[in-house]
Amino acid sequence: MERHSPTREGRGRTWAKAILLGEHSVVYGHPAVAVPLHDLPMQATATPVPGPSWLNSLDHRGPMDQAGPRFACVVRAFEAAREFSGCPEQSFEITTRSDFPHERGLGSSAAAAGAIIRAVLDACRRKASADDLFALTQLAEQVAHGKPSGLDAAATSSPHPIRFKGGRMRPLSQCIEQAHLVIADSGVHGSTRQAVGGLRLRYEENTGAIGPLIDELGALAQTAVTALGDGDAPALGAAMDRAHTVLAELDLSLPVLDELTASARRAGALGAKLTGGGLGGCVIALADSAQAADRIRSALERSGAPATWTHRMPVSEVKE
Ligand SMILES: C[C@@](O)(CCO)CC(=O)[O-]
Numbered sequence: 001m002e003r004h005s006p007t008r009e010g011r012g013r014t015w016a017k018a019i020l021l022g023e024h025s026v027v028y029g030h031p032a033v034a035v036p037l038h039d040l041p042m043q044a045t046a047t048p049v050p051g052p053s054w055l056n057s058l059d060h061r062g063p064m065d066q067a068g069p070r071f072a073c074v075v076r077a078f079e080a081a082r083e084f085s086g087c088p089e090q091s092f093e094i095t096t097r098s099d100f101p102h103e104r105g106l107g108s109s110a111a112a113a114g115a116i117i118r119a120v121l122d123a124c125r126r127k128a129s130a131d132d133l134f135a136l137t138q139l140a141e142q143v144a145h146g147k148p149s150g151l152d153a154a155a156t157s158s159p160h161p162i163r164f165k166g167g168r169m170r171p172l173s174q175c176i177e178q179a180h181l182v183i184a185d186s187g188v189h190g191s192t193r194q195a196v197g198g199l200r201l202r203y204e205e206n207t208g209a210i211g212p213l214i215d216e217l218g219a220l221a222q223t224a225v226t227a228l229g230d231g232d233a234p235a236l237g238a239a240m241d242r243a244h245t246v247l248a249e250l251d252l253s254l255p256v257l258d259e260l261t262a263s264a265r266r267a268g269a270l271g272a273k274l275t276g277g278g279l280g281g282c283v284i285a286l287a288d289s290a291q292a293a294d295r296i297r298s299a300l301e302r303s304g305a306p307a308t309w310t311h312r313m314p315v316s317e318v319k320e
Pocket residue numbers: 019022023024025026027105107145147148149150151152192196276277
């Protein structure tokens with residue numbers, strides 16, 4: 001393989017993501033729909049340095065090898081990218097910057113891993129295909145989550161919303177005119193590893209009761225694909241409401257998430273649900289106009305959400 005000694009700073013960028021429908025059931029082979037949140041970027045730089053590698057992130061500033069278990073995913077991403085680039089011994093100062101909270105179902109681990117991988121490859125002037133980048137990010141995600149479906153790795157680096165199933169993604173170019181997604185942080189950390197592992201145990205112990213609920217989540221994700229294609233916001237909202245009920249029946253919700261989704265519905269949301277692994281993290285709510293999104297956002301803030309964001313749903317810029 002051709003080797004380049006890195007001499008310059010490399011940069012990488014990914015984004016937060018919101019899962020519209022299909023979290024958890026995607027792990028069991030069902031489809032899921034996710035939206036990259038391009039207003040919430042994760043940026044990384046990789047600067048070649050002498051001496052030990054260094055990590056500057058929101059929660060750690062110090063030598064990479066002292067970053068601790070919480071950063072194992074980031075360290076794995078860094079090592080995999082150096083290996084892939086043919087410079088496994090080169091030290092870097094890695095800096096990540098993001099405007100969204102971590103461990104809240106917005107894909108921070110996949111976004112950080114993806115941005116670091118791109119930054120190291122850029123510094124080493126190493127080209128990689130989309131499949132290579134996905135596989136490298138999945139190596140890091142395995143450290144974070146055990147057996148990730150790949151949905152987060154795909155969605156956090158996608159230029160457009162995606163349908164994801166069985167490790168394969170397809171862009172969704174359809175849009176719902178005027179629709180907005182309101183995202184609200186519950187302020188509670190959610191561990192995806194714990195949520196996915198706990199559900200797996202319950203599924204193995206009681207497949208007869210848990211299996212049909214997981215199948216229903218998959219069917220609701222397929223309904224979302226159709227609703228997006230038809231521009232049918234009420235159908236998408238109804239699928240989101242039902243998905244939240246099913247996720248709660250699977251013990252993946254918390255009272256604070258139930259309260260936030262109820263508050264969004266009272267303020268006029270067409271549908272609302274938790275998003276991501278659950279047991280904390282964020283909720284999403286579907287609004288049929290910018291004005292409705294403002295009302296829902298205010299209601300969520302009054303209900304105690306420490307941070308909220310609005311994302312415009314129409315996807316006009318699908319450039320393949
Ligand atoms: C809960 C889950 O479906 C999404 C986490 O963002 C896990 C996965 O897809 O690997």
